Amino acid sequence: MTPVLTDLRIVEVAAFIAAPLGGLTLAQLGADVIRIDPIGGNIDYTRMPTNEAGHSLYWAGLNKGKRSVAIAIGTPEGQELAAALIAQPGDGRGIVTTNLPARGWLAHAALAKRRADLVMVELTGNPDGTSALDYTINCASGFPIATGPTEAPINHVLPAWDVAAGLLITTAVLAAERHRTRTGEGQRITLSLADVMLHAVSSLGFTMEVEANGVTRPPLGNDLYGAFGRDFATKDRRRIMVVAITTRQFRAVGKATGLTEAFQTVGGLVGADLASEPGRFAARDALAAVAAPWFATRTLDEVAAAFEGSGVLWGPYQDFGQLVRDDWRHSTANPMFARTAHHGIGELLTPGSPLAFGSIPRGELAGAPRLGAHTEEVLAQDLGLPSGEIARLQDAGTVAL
Structure with a gap:
């Protein structure tokens, strides 16, 4: 206390x-x-x-x-x-x-x-x-439809509202x-609870996007909307999330993995400006395809060592048991x-x-x-x-x- x-x-x-x-x-x-x-x-x-x-x-x-x-x-x-x-x-x-x-x-x-x-x-x-x-508020929020790889609703475990x-x-x-x-x-x-949900959905731009642009955000799986971010599998069958919102963060990923030149090549092939957030988002599938083999040939510990002090924003997926056993936080x-x-x-x-x-x-x-x-x-x-x-x-x- x-x-x-x-x-x-x-x-x-x-x-x-x-x-x-x-x-x-x-x-x-x-x-x-x-x-x-x-x-x-x-x-x-x-x-x-x-x-x-x-x-x-x-x-x-x-x-x-x-x-x-x-x-x-x-x-x-x-x-x-x-x-x-x-x-x-x-x-x-x-x-x-x-x-x-x-x-x-x-x-x-x-x-x-x-x-x-x-x-x-x-x-x-x-x-x-x-x-x-x-749960009855969340189902109306749009988040269960925008979550996951398809439009089938996915209820999250966290009682966010x-x-x-x-x-x-x-x-x-x-x-x-x-x-x-x-x-x-x-x-x-x-x-x-409904007003808490509605305030958040509106303030984060989800409903504003519908009104301003006539666009409803689709489900994107584990991709980060509007930037480059995706989960990758490691050699020891763990999964990690890597996020690069800024150009500096994206460059850090390229430097730490040695994939800077490969990323630029892919960006050129798909016609995406990788110095911009929308460009990286547009090229996310191609960039992920290039990066995936790097993660697949390394264990979680090897990835952690490569990213130590690099400026890369990343984290391992872990269940509640792993959180208790392995996470110093x-x-x-x-x-x-x-x-x-x-x-x-x-x-x-x-x-x-x-x-x-x-x-x-x-x-x-x-x-x-x-x-x-x-x-x-x-x-x-x-x-x-x-x-x-x-x-x-x-x-x-x-x-x-």
């Missing part, structure tokens, strides 16, 4: 990826993030992958460093406790994030009656409030809290990582925040808590409930300690 946001407290009522990722990002920057789950866990509590004991690695990864409170939020008394915690007075408090249906007790209007300067960030599927998931939305939730929290600090005004901020050699204990799982290599602050050292990382591990602490310290009342709530099944 990097102690930058230690004066903020966020209550998270959420499940799955986007909102929990937003809370994780804030928690790893020092914010006190309290996650409220129903007793027994929310719908993501046992999400795959799990360890042999059935504990969700997915849930653990997204809820590191948070305080876990288990409340029967389907009951009036549980809702009252959760609402009181969300709207509790105090500087840096009164902030809630959710990607669950924000209605009834969780509606902004209801919570704002308790605290007028409440900051609430709500994530929905579509801008009209209807439901959608990352959830990740982007989660990071935007953190921006929303910080921007709204800064506004509240200046003006004393709270507000409701809404965000939809996923190890304690990278200061973002440390070995950290997670409830029910044990000690694992765990990332902190990707942000490194020059004047604030990284603190000790916190792992995933036991579900409800902080219920008693939060009820006593944050809400000021006496021990007898906490025991009554536990006996009534309103909370789980």
Whole structure:
């Protein structure tokens, strides 16, 4: 935990990826993030992958460093406790994030009656409030059609829109809290997965190309659109990606492989100006055909040695296992990582925040808590409930300690 946001407290009522990722990002920057789950866990509590004991690695990864409170939020008394915690007075408090249906007790209007300067960030599927998931948003984005060698759609494994939305939730929290600090005004901020997708697709020029040029980008396999970039097979049956966006980078590939003259010959034969990005893109198939034998006669280690210090932009394809075993960036050699204990799982290599602050050292990382591990602490310290009342709530099944 990097102690930058230690004066903020966020209550998270959420499940799955986007909102929990937003809370994780804030928690790893020092914010006190309290996650409220129903007793027994929310719908993501046992999400795959799990360890042999059935504990969700997915849930653990997204809820590191948070305080876990288990409340029967389907009951009036549980809702009252959760609402009181969300709207509790105090500087840096009164902030809630959710990607669950924000209605009834969780509606902004209801919570704002308790605290007028409440900051609430709500994530929905579509801008009209209807439901959608990352996969149902992504299928409409155009990316699955533009991915791969044919127009058959390919769903990527990365939940890109959830990740982007989660990071935007953190921006929303910080921007709204800064506004509240200046003006004393709270507000409701809404965000939809669809708008996150549409903003990205438009800002990256994909839809603008349709309107401006009447062109829909076709699938190009592993070629880099608009420049020279392609995957190549090595002698030891590994695959690598080589990218040359600038002329300098392309020249580095030619020099490191000894293929500069061959590239120029091919460029002349196909009538492409290899000093320009469009020219290299137009000649990509011919250039790749020349380069492929060079890679095919060398192992991955030999390619790495040839490219060392050359200025070539490249990287090996690796599965998750190879990433863990072979990539130093996923190890304690990278200061973002440390070995950290997670409830029910044990000690694992765990990332902190990707942000490194020059004047604030990284603190000790916190792992995933036991579900409800902080219920008693939060009820006593944050809400000021006496021990007898906490025991009554536990006996009534309103909370789980």
